[in-house]
Amino acid sequence: MKKINVAIDGTSSSGKSTMAKALAKSVGYTYIDTGAMYRSVALFCLREGLIADGKVDSERLNAMLPAINISFKIEDGKQITYLNGENVENEIRGLEVSNNVSLVAAIAEVRHAMVRLQQQMGKDKGVVMDGRDIGTVVLPDAEIKLYVSTSPEIRAQRRFDEMRAKGDTSVTLDDIIANVKMRDHIDMTRAESPLRKADDAVEVDSGQFSTAEEQIAWAVNFFNDYMEKEGK
Secondary structure (H helix, E strand, O other): OOOOOEEEEEOOOOOHHHHHHHHHHHHOOEEEEHHHHHHHHHHHHHHOOOEEOOEEOHHHHHHHHHHOOEEEEEEOOEEEEEEOOEEOOOHHHOHHHHHHHHHHHOOHHHHHHHHHHHHHHHOOOOEEEEEOOHHHHHOOOOOEEEEEEOOHHHHHHHHHHHHHHOOOOOOOHHHHHHHHHHHHHHHHHOOOOOOOOOOOOEEEEHHHOOOHHHHHHHHHHHHHHHHHHHOO
16 A cells, blocks of 8 residues: 655644554554654753743754754654653653743754754655644645644643643643643744645644544544545
8 A cells, every 4th residue: 555644733732743643553654743853852952051031042052953863762652752862751741841842943953953854754655743844844745734723722721631640730721821822822923934734734623522532533534535535
């Protein structure tokens, strides 16, 4: 069966990563979590003291980009993110990284470096990749493009529940709503590859689904219908 690429873009905490990961597993494709890549760079910046007063020392960061190595490994059936050989999967999901990742992702040199790596990962097809600029910049020729979002309040509640389930009680729902709105603003207004729906993308309101399982089932059905229609 001929393989294709699937590009899934959308706002933070819209369920796109959960959907993308499950879709890839269901159809036997490789999942590329581009958000984890930018989060890893943000974590690197925080550790190196490159972020202060809501600003990134982009000059120092650009000089240090060659020293940042990001990779993925499958462990116990789960994809784990590694930063320079260290498992950072849990640390990159914290609120401190969430509050700074959009600042880092807005830097042109960072995006160029990540896009080159992401395009290399997708050159042989058979990947499901999610992020902010996958269908518009990274994989503009992807056969399936989806744009996933819903209201900030619904997205924040999901993120809040997820953090509580992991035992993180350090933040309030209001904190997360503020974070979601801030990230939307930065992602949509940045000069370099802003978040937007590709002209040929199918828009998906994730608020219509009662559970993550419903959202995943919709994506799998959409993929299978496309492959059947195209005879792939």
